[in-house]
Amino acid sequence: MSAGAPGSAMRATMRAMVYRGAGPALALEEWPVPAPGAGEVLIRVSACGVCRTDLHVVDGDLTEPRLPVVPGHEVVGRVAALGAGVERFREGERVGVPWLGWTCGACRYCLSGRENLCPEALFTGYTRDGGYGDYCVADERYCLPVAGARSDMHAAPLLCAGLIGHRALRMAGDAERIGLYGFGAAAHIIAQVARAEGRRVFAFVRPGDDAAIAFARGLGAAWAGPSDEAPPEELDAALLFAPVGALVPAALRAIAPGGTVVCAGIHMSEIPAFPYELLWRERRIVSVANLTREDGEAFLALAASTPIEMHVEPVALADANLALDRLRAGRLQGAAVLTMD
Numbered sequence: 001m002s003a004g005a006p007g008s009a010m011r012a013t014m015r016a017m018v019y020r021g022a023g024p025a026l027a028l029e030e031w032p033v034p035a036p037g038a039g040e041v042l043i044r045v046s047a048c049g050v051c052r053t054d055l056h057v058v059d060g061d062l063t064e065p066r067l068p069v070v071p072g073h074e075v076v077g078r079v080a081a082l083g084a085g086v087e088r089f090r091e092g093e094r095v096g097v098p099w100l101g102w103t104c105g106a107c108r109y110c111l112s113g114r115e116n117l118c119p120e121a122l123f124t125g126y127t128r129d130g131g132y133g134d135y136c137v138a139d140e141r142y143c144l145p146v147a148g149a150r151s152d153m154h155a156a157p158l159l160c161a162g163l164i165g166h167r168a169l170r171m172a173g174d175a176e177r178i179g180l181y182g183f184g185a186a187a188h189i190i191a192q193v194a195r196a197e198g199r200r201v202f203a204f205v206r207p208g209d210d211a212a213i214a215f216a217r218g219l220g221a222a223w224a225g226p227s228d229e230a231p232p233e234e235l236d237a238a239l240l241f242a243p244v245g246a247l248v249p250a251a252l253r254a255i256a257p258g259g260t261v262v263c264a265g266i267h268m269s270e271i272p273a274f275p276y277e278l279l280w281r282e283r284r285i286v287s288v289a290n291l292t293r294e295d296g297e298a299f300l301a302l303a304a305s306t307p308i309e310m311h312v313e314p315v316a317l318a319d320a321n322l323a324l325d326r327l328r329a330g331r332l333q334g335a336a337v338l339t340m341d
């Protein structure tokens, strides 16, 4: 490991919010600053977005974490040290670390442009330590350069909410009328991307959440209403960001023949039985799994040139549990982002 930049104060220990398998709270611990191995970079984290997937880790919905683990996969920071053989990045460069942390490179998925499906893949903040700490180590091949003028805090939610949201949007093809179920961090970004592409957005929120309705309308939704209400016209596709299985038949009812329901989350409650006629006439249900590096680069390039009003709520690292509680309770508008200073 090479030394930090001259004059930079690299500490021997760091703060980390740690999940040890007994949720629902993370523990603030002092850990040694990790050393980057061959091909890895050490990153001084400055911001890390709080994603619903972190909640699924902490709540035990995702059952195979490597323990103990530092969650967080919307990491933005600067390269602080280089492991042996690192070529893509220099010290001081701004980088992002997304959910996909490593793949085998040899399986049928990796060899066919579908590394998001690699059965050996490692995931940041789940099976590799992530960004809920002052430093993290990442394989340089899976880091993404973060260009553009956005602050670290405003860039962080792009790394998953934006990126996975965009993969979900692409699965909707050229659908013009897009329903977004669950208007949180991902939907608030993707609503704006979809509008910039000339699509119309219909936002479905938790019944009773009038603030979310106003939020969605403020970001240009053609219509916003509770998820138990029918939209004013048929939709061409629906993207489900809320982890609620009952929304699948609801969304099938809302889409036109040939339309697609895209389940964008990594976890969802059970989908209730529904009559075949809801699916009939070539409606489709698909899921989105993870990302490829190609997705990451394409989306960050798009985001750098698309005006996106990012709504972020800064939360101090040590208060990560509060951010998770608020996300769990649906009391966030936009994205919570942990800040390290």
Ligand SMILES: [Zn+2]
Pocket (backbone or CB within 6 Å): 103, 104, 105, 106, 107, 108, 109, 110, 115, 118, 119, 120, 121
């Ligand atoms: Zn593979």
Ligand SMILES: [Zn+2]
Pocket (backbone or CB within 6 Å): 051, 052, 053, 054, 073, 099, 160, 161
């Ligand atoms: Zn995520």
